[in-house]
Amino acid sequence: MLSKEEALAKAAAHLERAYADDEWTIVVLPERSYRYCAGWIVCWDTQESIDAGVPVGPINTVLIVPDDGSGPHGRPSYATSEQFQEFRETGVWPAALRMPR
Template sequence: MLTRDEAVAAAAAYLQTQAYPDRPESVVMLPDTAVEFPYGWTVCFDFKEHIETGDPTQAPFSPVMVAPHDGTAAHFAPTFPPTEEYMRLRASGEWPPRRLTT
């Protein structure tokens, strides 16, 4: 099980090395937003440019990261379903959705 600090660090590492390697200094983690679920932690981030200017065009499109308790790589939460539902589906094994065959 990850601690809050480990989850924030895992999300930051992913953002700075995988998602935004061209601007790692712009990533600002918001550890006070971290929420623990049975599947893992969610934690939000922002960009320094958005914080400094308030310009919505400088904000991340999807600011929620997921750090699974099992140690697999941190990843973006999907924009749908809502984060709480996604975390419930992951914990129950119902995500990813199964494809229907015809």
């Protein structure tokens, strides 16, 4: 199980690699990041968005950092962080999102 500090460090490293060629300054937001059943939901933003008070840069500013050792990834854009957390905790996913059998 990852600590919050480990999750934030993994998220920061992932974001720095993912946006290395962009001009944005990535800021991980520990105060808006929290544990869920399978890891951490890490929120982040760009310094440019924070300074401007309006979105500047990527729109999906949430990363999932799993406890299982797999890499950080964005949450599905069809669901809020709370919905994603509920899907993972209950194992019940909307029918339209299930893999066909």
